[in-house]
Amino acid sequence: MSTLTLKTEGEKYVVVTRRFAAPPKAVYRAHTDPKLVQKWMLGPEGWSMPVCICEAKAKGKIRYEWANGKGGGFYLTGEFIELEPHRRIVHVERMHLPDATPDNHIETTFEPDGDGTLMTMRMALPDVETRTRMLSSGMEKGMETSYVRLERLI
């Protein structure tokens, strides 16, 4: 198991890094093959992804639908912009809660790191309205608040 780092960059971005004990080819595949995406991109405990469309090619469509098994759910749509196999994915996505949030442009890179992979994901922070809607959508359910320490931000 590896540690996630999550840092803010400037005023608008969040940069997430994570190491995986598998080569970039496998990590990339897990991000682009819908059958694999469906198994891990689930968010909080108790949620599943009954619908997973992930057309890994330029202009390919993305649609993820999540359900909590209690009638609650929301979905995300997006498009791939650029894919460099096993190295880099650029895509845009938006949540539907049910109204669509502003587009979030996300770049994910996979670099060889020893016999594993270092993944870096750079995404925009949602604006305050989007964030409020996401927090009130049920995504937060089941999550106790664990404060990121002040030192991490300053």
Added chain:
Amino acid sequence: MLDLDSTFSALSDPTRRAILGRLALGEQTVMELAQPFAMSQPAISKHLRVLERAGFIARRVEGAKRPCRLAKGGIEAIDQWLAMLRKALAGNYDRLDALLADMKPPRGRRKR
């Protein structure tokens, strides 16, 4: 509800981050805060106003002084969001670890 943009722009300045670092040690007056910086008191006061608006500090009146201390609002606005994101991602990537382990081609363990 605090505005996340103002929260982040308040943190985007090194002097303001240093001020928060000093206030982490306890309440201080503007004069005390200005001391280590090559800056006038009005310049420091301007930074303090930005931090106060974004909910990072609170000030009370004590005679002519207005001592500053850290407040929770600004940090909580960001924390709540980042904590949720971190937890959701950490859970996802732990599941991905398990999936990647399953994807690995079986490796011969013969030692001969």
